[in-house]
Amino acid sequence: MKILILLFSLLFISFSEARSPQLVVVVNKNNAIEALSKREVIDIFMGRYLTFPDGETAQPVDLPAATALKSDFYLQLVNRDEQKINAYWARLLFSGRAKPPEAATSIEDALNKIQNSQYSIAYLPEDQLTDDVKVVYRLNEN
């Protein structure tokens, strides 16, 4: 019986991890930023500030709409699901305050955008990282 419970627990943990991989926030290797706090990531992805803390223009990149990764990112970052995020960005865009992040078509596309632009910033599953990008924040860290 104990073995059964253990197996079930392992299966559940594996399943949970498969659904919610560790997400990391990445920038171009040549970006001077080495690390960001959670608040600084929120500032950039929620359109509060249009620059990195050092004053350089930030170009946030979103993963495709209606994907588990995008949903997980915003739930972990600001505890809001995609419905709320979409309404939030409609408010910011049409009040003239800020434009929403550029939408990537896939993880590969997001990686390409980071590699091609010194000031792009995106979020990815940790297991999809390449040597061309630099991790500046891990979700669920302060």
Add this chain to the structure above:
Amino acid sequence: MLLRLFYAFILLANCVVNHVAADEIKADFSGFATLAASYSDDPDMGFGSNYINKNRAGFSLSRESILGGQVNLSLNRNWDSVAQVVLQDHANEEFDGFLELAFLRYRPSRDWAIRAGRLNSDLYLLSEYPYVGYAYLWARPPHEFYSFASAGGHFDGLDVEYTQSVFDGFLRLKLAAGQTTTKLTSAGDKFYIDFDNLITFSASYSLEAWTLRFSASRTDIGGYKLDSMAQLIAAFRAVPTSLWPQAQSLAQSYDTEGKTLSYAAFGVTYDYDNWLIQSEVGISESQWLVSPSNLNAYVSVGYRFGDVTVYSGVSISENRNDVTNIPVPQFPPGIPEQITLPIQQLAVIAQDAVELPVVHQHSINIGAKWHFSDTVVIKAQIDHFDIQPYGGGLWSRSKPEDVKIGHRVNVFSLSTSLVF
């Protein structure tokens, strides 16, 4: 002074634009729309979605339908520009009234932003996006609170914004100055009112689920253009004080010269998990007889079940002053009727004109918003309005006697809103 500053800013911006490399300029186009069918069940009371739109009784497809287009122009890292046109059921259909935004913005640092041009008023929680149905819960922003505010929805001038992270939350402070001309109609005639030396201060603070907001605004009521009102004032002034002492003070009350209009508002939003609760309280003080002084407030509570949010709310707009009473003057015997009768008729017309714009009403609504897709929402809403006697200033009335009696009106609305 303000105008000179504005032109100096535009001139400076022009220099900047001329020095921006073409490959730095990036244009993004976007838009929003609402297609709404609505029905107002009192044939004598015309309902409009806001103060600048046509009031209509019965069924209408145009009453609450809206189409908006926007272009965002990024010029370089410090400069950008936004223009927005919103087509809706305006009573006065001059193009200028449809231009909601046309500004140039300079960001000298990450905390500061300066805008010049056609700007959106930042008076209330929804003031910056009252026409984007996709972005809020209801079929329309609460009528008692936002209808009259639409008269000053945009202005021409400058604003300066400072933003800062404070205690894990985000603070925005804004100071704006400018002027606007509100374009309305009155009994079929075009009605223009200038609001000069408009000054608005607003502060908002967001922390997790909470947003708190305060604003205060003041403006001089400048010139106006409405033939019937000009004739009324001229008629008052022509009456000798010895015959009707009140006439000169009434002329002064109707005239805009030296009059001011002030607003203050406080709002709070709680948006956590499946709950969305929002409330605002506002107070207006007008020295002009034609513009009401009111206490406005609303509370709305929404709860989400998956893709559908159900909501309900109550709104009030209370007239803060007694309705001015203009007694029909009585004359001693011997004065010819050719003199007394026109003066007595003038008093009756003046009393009607005083009663017409007064706003005093309450409403309750219930509705549902369905997130049909990432870019489309569908809403259904029922409003029950309780309009007090001498309190239907937000409505058009088909019979003169409707001004003096109370009304209960139901408005049914079914709409789809999208962003693109």
